[in-house]
Amino acid sequence: MSISWYVAVIVSILMIGILIFRSAGFVSPDYFLFSSLPVDPDIVQFKPDIDTSNLELNTVTAKAGMAEFMNNNPGHYTGIIIFLFIFLSASLYGFYQLKALLKSTVDNDVFNKLNVRRLKIIAFLVMLIDPIHWFVDLYIKSIFSDVAAANTISLSLGSLELSYFMIGLLLFVLSTVFEKGYEMYQELKLTV
Amino acid sequence: MDSIKVNLDLMLVKREMSLTELSEKVDITISNLSILKTGKAKAIRFSTLRAICKALDCQPGDILEYEADGEK
Numbered sequence: 001m002s003i004s005w006y007v008a009v010i011v012s013i014l015m016i017g018i019l020i021f022r023s024a025g026f027v028s029p030d031y032f033l034f035s036s037l038p039v040d041p042d043i044v045q046f047k048p049d050i051d052t053s054n055l056e057l058n059t060v061t062a063k064a065g066m067a068e069f070m071n072n073n074p075g076h077y078t079g080i081i082i083f084l085f086i087f088l089s090a091s092l093y094g095f096y097q098l099k100a101l102l103k104s105t106v107d108n109d110v111f112n113k114l115n116v117r118r119l120k121i122i123a124f125l126v127m128l129i130d131p132i133h134w135f136v137d138l139y140i141k142s143i144f145s146d147v148a149a150a151n152t153i154s155l156s157l158g159s160l161e162l163s164y165f166m167i168g169l170l171l172f173v174l175s176t177v178f179e180k181g182y183e184m185y186q187e188l189k190l191t192v
Numbered sequence: 193m194d195s196i197k198v199n200l201d202l203m204l205v206k207r208e209m210s211l212t213e214l215s216e217k218v219d220i221t222i223s224n225l226s227i228l229k230t231g232k233a234k235a236i237r238f239s240t241l242r243a244i245c246k247a248l249d250c251q252p253g254d255i256l257e258y259e260a261d262g263e264k
Contacts, residue, residue: 190234192224 013102038062039144062144076143087132094125111181119175127168197257200229203248218243 041057097118104115204214211229215222220240227233228240241252248255 187234190227190232192220192228192233192236192240 010102013098073143083136090125090128094122097121111178111185113182116175116178116182119171119178123168123171123175125168126171127165129164129168194258194260195231197259198228198231198233199255199257200225200244203250203254207248207250209248214244214247217247 039060039062041060044057044060046052046055101115101118101122104110104112204211211222211225215225218225218240220243228236236256241255244255245252
C-alpha cells in the first residue's frame with residue numbers, strides 16, 4: 001500500500017486521539033479543575049465608591065475552583081475526583097485501542113475482527129463524552145443552585161454540543177465498513 | 193446445508209500424483225491446494241480450475257460435485 005494511505009490513517013487516528021485527549025482535560029486543566037456558572041445578579045454588589053446609577057447587571061458568571069469544593073464540599077470533591085479518575089481511565093483505554101489499531105495497520109492486518117471491536121469501543125467512548133459533559137455541568141450547577149441564576153440551569157442541545165456524538169456515530173459506521181471489509185478479506189483469503 | 197464437494201484427493205489418487213507434484217505443476221502453493229482439498233475454500237478461480245484440470249487431465253466435474261441437503 002502507498003505511503004499516503006498510511007499517512008492518512010495516522011493523521012486520522014491522531015485527530016481522533018486529540019479529540020479524546022482534549023475532552024479528558026489534558027490540554028486545558030482549567031476545563032475540569034474550574035467550573036464557570038451563571039449566578040444571580042442580585043447577590044453581586046458594586047464597590048461603594050463607584051457610581052452605579054447607569055449600570056445594570058443582567059448576567060454574572062462565577063468561577064468555582066477545586067479549592068472551593070475541597071474546603072466547602074469534601075463529599076462533592078471526592079465524587080469529582082473519582083469521576084475524573086474514571087474518565088481518565090476510559091480515555092486511556094480508548095488510547096490503548098487506538099494504539100492497537102495503529103499497530104495492526106503497520107502489521108498490514110487491518111481487516112480483522114479485533115479492529116471492528118476496537119472501533120466500536122472507541123465509538124462508544126466518544127459518544128459518551130457529550131452526555132458526561134451535560135451530566136457534570138448539571139451536577140456542578142446543582143451544587144451551587146442557591147447562588148446560581150435559576151433560569152440558567154438547562155441543557156444545551158445545539159449542533160456543536162452534538163459534535164462528539166456525531167463523531168461516535170461516524171466511527172460506528174466505520175466499524176461496520178471494517179466488518180464488511182473483514183468478510184471480504186476472509187473470502188479473498190479463501191479464494192484459491 | 194447443501195454444498196460443493198471437492199474431490200481433489202480422489203483425482204490425485206487416480207492419477208497417482210502427490211499434492212506437492214500438483215502444486216509444482218499448477219504453480220499454486222501447497223497451503224492453497226490444502227484449503228481446496230479440505231473443502232475450506234470459499235471460491236475457486238477459473239484459472240486455477242483450468243490449471244488443475246490440465247495437470248490432472250480431467251474435467252471440472254471430476255473435481256467438483258454438488259451435494260444436496262442431507263447427502264454425504
